[in-house]
Amino acid sequence: MIRIEPNMPVGAYKTYRIMSPQSTHFRPATCAEADCEHHLRGWQSTIDETTVLGQQQAHYIRKQSGRGFTEERLSASLTRFIFHAGQTCFAGGHQVRLDRPEHYLVRAGDWRGNPTGQSQTLRAQDWVDDFGEHQQRLADQLERG
Template identity: 55%
Template sequence: MQRPVTRIEPNLPVGAYQTYQITRRRDTTIRAVCEQVDCQAWRHGWDSVIDERTELGRTQAAYIRGESRRTFREMKTDTGLTVFRFESGQRCFADHQTVPELYLVRDGDWRGNPTGRSRRHTRPQDWVEDFGENQLHLVDQQQKG
């Protein structure tokens, strides 16, 4: 059961407000890079242990050495396996998925959007900058009285 929302009645008309919102669509996923999903391999590095005595292992090792375009050190274990140690900060081999965030700004507040005007920022940095500028504008207005 959801708790009821308690709201303070605003002092100004709905048109005097702007709403900044970060939301997600539940049914949409996109391909993501390691940094976006806080991939532990990306953060700390990882080891890939390959058995080059098998066809699959030889194919994997050849890909890592010749086509992966990643930084690694190569070692051999006592049992003859090849260990590729990858440094942190580079894309791992997994295909990551995430639910994209939507960075929205619209006129009005919880009572509605009287102008119908809204916009969607494509980059979170732009949304943060817009929000910050709006906060500075509010401080200026408050100081003017």
């Protein structure tokens, strides 16, 4: 990540964050719940069956996956598997958001650290108010020079 070097010391800054942690704000979901594109529209996988990995993948698709598909031979080495919509994709790991409010955080410092250790979680409106007041103080200081 490229960051612009700040003009002031770390203690002169405040950081405002809105967070929805994966661990508390999301849960695992099925393809259907997550509106997975592969589930909705189907998908294709092209496999090179001249490689060991490709042979293993093709065997899994044909014998173990339990998914509906058609096969199309593209060349002596390549096979395209066309999977029908409405079934579980291979990607997995889908998640859906839980109906929980975000965490509104304010802390001293910036990306370089928090020299005072100050950190607080606010209600949404208090966070917005604090952010607005902070922005106004910065604008006033800039105007004064």
